Amino acid sequence: MQGLEVKEFFHRKKISKCVTQLKFLRRCIEEQVLPKSAPKQLRSELVPFSESARMYLEEACEVLSYKIIEFKEQCRPFCLSRRQHEKLDNFTESQVNRFQRKLEELCDESEWKNAGKPGIVNNLSSKQLSKSEKEALSLGLKFDTGIKKYNYVEQVCRNYRWTDEDTEKVFIQGVIACCLAAADQQPNALPSRYISALKNLGEDKDLVITQADKGGGIVVMDITDYDKKMLDLLEDENTYKKQNSGFAKGKAMEFNKAARRILNKTTKDFRPHVISVLQKSTMNINICHDSIDPHLEVVK
Structure with missing residues (x-):
């Protein structure tokens, strides 16, 4: 035994x-x-x-x-x-x-x-970045990690046009399902440790991670320091002019009215091209410029 x-x-x-x-x-x-x-x-x-x-x-x-x-x-x-x-x-x-x-x-x-450029990461925050966080940020902010940002239901809702016929909605749903299934079979673009590091940084509500306005550097700041910097910039009356509340909304309504007038005078076949030109034009409008861009998206 x-x-x-x-x-x-x-x-x-x-x-x-x-x-x-x-x-x-x-x-x-x-x-x-x-x-x-x-x-x-x-x-x-x-x-x-x-x-x-x-x-x-x-x-x-x-x-x-x-x-x-x-x-x-x-x-x-x-x-x-x-x-x-x-x-x-x-x-x-x-x-x-x-x-x-x-x-x-x-x-x-x-x-x-x-693989990245460690010199472009400027940590101005009180947080001590880990080795994986530094290496992940050194790759830059403009890349696809390969991780799905939306789940299946969100993908369907974002791509539905509720005026579509039911048959078209089913077709859209099928296309999204096939795309997600194909994406699931693809390996992640980054190592697991980098994805985890970026996720943890994105979930930290006390940090702001953005790209420097010049030089392509990446800046990590405490959100309190970031807000103070933005307020200091806006106090410069030689650069910025204070507007009444609703100013941006009013300008948006003016733009929409002008766009409608253009579209009403445009033939039906040519309208998609005009809309595309208007969208591309508005995407290039900058909100504010200085040492850092406050309108850039924080890493998620």
């Missing part, structure tokens, strides 16, 4: 090792890093993490998954003693810690740290 128990212990130990290794490889894919044992030709000088590297890791995960299934099928319905269970738990814990240390080392040595 003791011999069977020892044999079963080592068998489950193999399973535990494979499961831990599988989790490690999946985390490598999420963090977009390659283990040191991977072939050197998978490392690219053009991108921090190549598609061939991703395929190599996914194939390794698939092989390990089949191996785990095979090992589990060979397991016997045999209960280990309490002592053997404790030994197995200790072994699993040591494996998890070892692979976690390896993952942290790979992230520290990853080519992603050289």
